[in-house]
Amino acid sequence: MDDSTILSRISELVDEEHKLRAQEQANHKTTDEERARLRALEESLDQCWDLLRRRRAARQAGSDPETVGDRAKNEVESYLQ
Numbered sequence: 001m002d003d004s005t006i007l008s009r010i011s012e013l014v015d016e017e018h019k020l021r022a023q024e025q026a027n028h029k030t031t032d033e034e035r036a037r038l039r040a041l042e043e044s045l046d047q048c049w050d051l052l053r054r055r056r057a058a059r060q061a062g063s064d065p066e067t068v069g070d071r072a073k074n075e076v077e078s079y080l081q
Contacts, residue, residue, distance in 0.1 A: 003055060003065075010048045017041045043073045050076045 020038055024030045030038075047070060055065035 001051075003052060006048055006052045006055070010045060010052070013041050013045050013048065017045070043077060046076050047071065047073055050079075 017038065020034055020041070024034065024038075051068065051070055054068045058065045058068050
């Protein structure tokens with residue numbers, strides 16, 4: 001997966017997240033399914049951003065970004081910010 005594919009995926013996820021959040025605000029309530037989907041979107045976005053940052057870091061360090069793979073969602077979500 002190249003950087004442009006990752007950025008396209010991020011864009012798709014953000015669009016879906018915005019759509020769900022707009023529905024949430026318009027309805028002033030959220031179903032359990034919508035909350036679960038929002039959480040899954042947030043986790044997927046974190047995972048995509050992590051992969052993109054690590055690919056860019058590898059490229060900057062002179063390494064092959066194609067050797068950088070996805071990290072598990074639970075690993076990415078456990079980072080301290």
